[in-house]
Each structure stands twice: as C-alpha cells, then as structure tokens.
Amino acid sequence: MLRVVSTRDTAPTYREHMGEIFGRDEAAAWIAVPGDxxxxxxxxxxxFATGSARYPGAAVLGVEAALRTGVGMVRYLGPGRATRLVLQSRPETVTTDGRVQAWVLGSGQDPAERDELTRLQIETALGQGVPVVLDAGALDVWQRATGPRVLTPHAGELARLLGVAREEVLADREAAARRAAETTGGTVLLKGAETLIASPGGELRRVRNATPWLATAGAGDALAGILGALLATHADATDLAPPAAAAAWIHGEAAQRASGGGPFTVLDLCAALPGVVRDLVA
Structure with a gap:
C-alpha cells in the first residue's frame, strides 16, 4: 500500500512557530511513496476544473505538474479546446467524472467569463467535501467550499479578495495573508519572491527558495498542480498549511534546477519535478 512519509499521525513534531522557514526536510515529509x-x-x-477558451494552457500545465509530482490518476473536466490540448499532452488523463481525493479549481479562468458548464463543474467540486485548491478564477467561491481549502493568490488577487489596494497588501504581506486566512477559514498561500503560507489560526510559514526567473506566465498553474497532487495523496490531512508549504518548496526547487541560473519554461520546471521528488525520498 501507499507508504505516506508523513500524515496527520506521523508528521514531524516541530513547533509551529510564527513565521518559521519551511525547507527541504519539512517538504520531504509530505511525499507519498507507493508500495507493491x-x-x-x-x-x-x-x-481539475481549470483552463478556458482564452487560457487553455493553464489546464495543460496544472495536469502536467500533478502527474510529475506523483499521483495515480488525474481527472480533467473543462472546455473542449482545453480538453483536447490536455489529452494531446498527457493522453493518460481521464476526462470523465468520478471520485477524486482533491480538486484544483480556477487556474486560467476569469470569474467574469465563467460559463454555465464551468460554473456547474466548480460548484459540484466544491460540494464534495474533499480538499480543494482555489486558484485564480475560483478565488471568489471560497464561501461555497464544503471541505478544507487552500487559496493561492498573488498580491493583486489577494487585494481584490480583501477589498483593499494592492499597495496595502505589498506594504504588509504577512498581515494581509493572515487576515485572508482568518476571513476565509482556509489556508492562504500568497505567491511572491518569498511565499507566505498562512493558517486560519494565525500561524505563518515562509518558503524562500524561488529564483527570480520563476516570475513567468504559467508558474502559478504548475504550483496549483503540485499542490493538488500533494493534497490528493494526503486527503485525510486536516491542516493544509504544511502540504501547501511543501508544494511551494518543491515548486521553487524544480524552478532552480530548470533555471540553472538562466531563463526556463514552465514545462522545463515540470520536467524537473520527478528528480526533486526522487531526491526528497532518497
């Protein structure tokens, strides 16, 4: 059976200090290794209920990242063009509905352009009570999530969520992330050069291994896919902040390897993920 290096019962017992740095050892505890x-x-x-007619690539990148992080199956439900591109890239993807252990919602979507099919897919996922990653176009539906949730905004999205100016978020990112976590009752992963992960109880984790070259289109879609994979393999976790921080660390480490000190594509980052996971469990 699946050997989970860390679960609720076997997770590291390190103290949840305010603003602790989350690193390699902590990330390794959230890799699930399959058994015979x-x-x-x-x-x-x-x-995944991600992608749109305008941004179909978001679906491709999220699915690619999840599969390369390590799951048994990806189900993708989305618009026709995005579905075709996902299957062209990853034909093992299943495009029919069925049971899942976690959902990734909203990547590559605009709430103002949400069609009836997308709305139904998101509402159905939110009502299943499993962990959900709320990214981009799904940040506005956090109130309807019936299960544990991680919101993954950048500074501008967090400002809209809180109803404040972007400059106010940037002036005190820690306070903004904590406020959003308290308001939504979910874990908030605030993306940036330093990623902040805030829990509803006020705990804060920091991930600092990102390269500046990671500031590129599609990077957030891959992060959402990595996080979705970790949540699906730890579906019984009640505190989603540690796996969220692990996803951010894995994302940053894969970017460092893909970059080598220079520019890279998000698919390069995805290609580096199996090596990162391998080294974490070695």
Missing amino acids: DDDKYTRGVVG
Missing part, C-alpha cells in the same frame, strides 16, 4: 500493493486509485486521484 498500490494501484492508481490508492495512489491518489486529483481532479
């Missing part, structure tokens, strides 16, 4: 008796279902199934 595992199958594609026990290894974790993550669902």
Whole structure:
C-alpha cells in the first residue's frame, strides 16, 4: 500500500512557530511513496476544473505538474479546446467524472467569463467535501467550499479578495495573508519572491527558495498542480498549511534546477519535478 512519509499521525513534531522557514526536510515529509500493493486509485486521484477558451494552457500545465509530482490518476473536466490540448499532452488523463481525493479549481479562468458548464463543474467540486485548491478564477467561491481549502493568490488577487489596494497588501504581506486566512477559514498561500503560507489560526510559514526567473506566465498553474497532487495523496490531512508549504518548496526547487541560473519554461520546471521528488525520498 501507499507508504505516506508523513500524515496527520506521523508528521514531524516541530513547533509551529510564527513565521518559521519551511525547507527541504519539512517538504520531504509530505511525499507519498507507493508500495507493491498500490494501484492508481490508492495512489491518489486529483481532479481539475481549470483552463478556458482564452487560457487553455493553464489546464495543460496544472495536469502536467500533478502527474510529475506523483499521483495515480488525474481527472480533467473543462472546455473542449482545453480538453483536447490536455489529452494531446498527457493522453493518460481521464476526462470523465468520478471520485477524486482533491480538486484544483480556477487556474486560467476569469470569474467574469465563467460559463454555465464551468460554473456547474466548480460548484459540484466544491460540494464534495474533499480538499480543494482555489486558484485564480475560483478565488471568489471560497464561501461555497464544503471541505478544507487552500487559496493561492498573488498580491493583486489577494487585494481584490480583501477589498483593499494592492499597495496595502505589498506594504504588509504577512498581515494581509493572515487576515485572508482568518476571513476565509482556509489556508492562504500568497505567491511572491518569498511565499507566505498562512493558517486560519494565525500561524505563518515562509518558503524562500524561488529564483527570480520563476516570475513567468504559467508558474502559478504548475504550483496549483503540485499542490493538488500533494493534497490528493494526503486527503485525510486536516491542516493544509504544511502540504501547501511543501508544494511551494518543491515548486521553487524544480524552478532552480530548470533555471540553472538562466531563463526556463514552465514545462522545463515540470520536467524537473520527478528528480526533486526522487531526491526528497532518497
């Protein structure tokens, strides 16, 4: 069966200090290693309702990142063009509805352009009570999530969520992240050169391994996919801040390897993910 290096019961007992730095050892604790008796279902199934006619690539990048991080199956539900591109890139993706252990919602979507099919897919996912990653176009539906949730805004999105100016968020990112976590009752992953992960109880974690070259279109879509994979393989976790921080660390480490000190594409980052995971469990 799936050997989970860390779960609620076996997670590291390090103290949740305010503003602690989350690093390699902590990230390694959230990698699930398959055993001889595992199958594609026990290894974790993550669902995606992402992408749009305008931004179909977001769906491709999220699915790619999740598969390369390690899950047994990806289910993708989205518009026709995005579905075709996902299947062209990853034909093992399942494009029919079914059970999942976690959802990734909203990447590459605009709430103002949400069609009826997308709305129905998101509402259905939110009502299943499983962990959800709320990214980009799904940040506005946090109130309807019936299960644990992680919101993954950048500074501008967090400002809109809080109803303040972007400059106010940038002036005190820690306070803004904590306020959003308290307001939404979810974990908030505030993206940036230093990623902040705030829990509803006020705890704060920092991830500092990103390269400036990571500031590129599609990077957030890959991060959402990595996080979706970790949540699907730890679906019984009640505190989503540690796996969220682990996803940010893995994302940053893969970017460092893909970059080598220079520019890279998000697919390069995704290609580096298996090596990162391998080294974490070695």
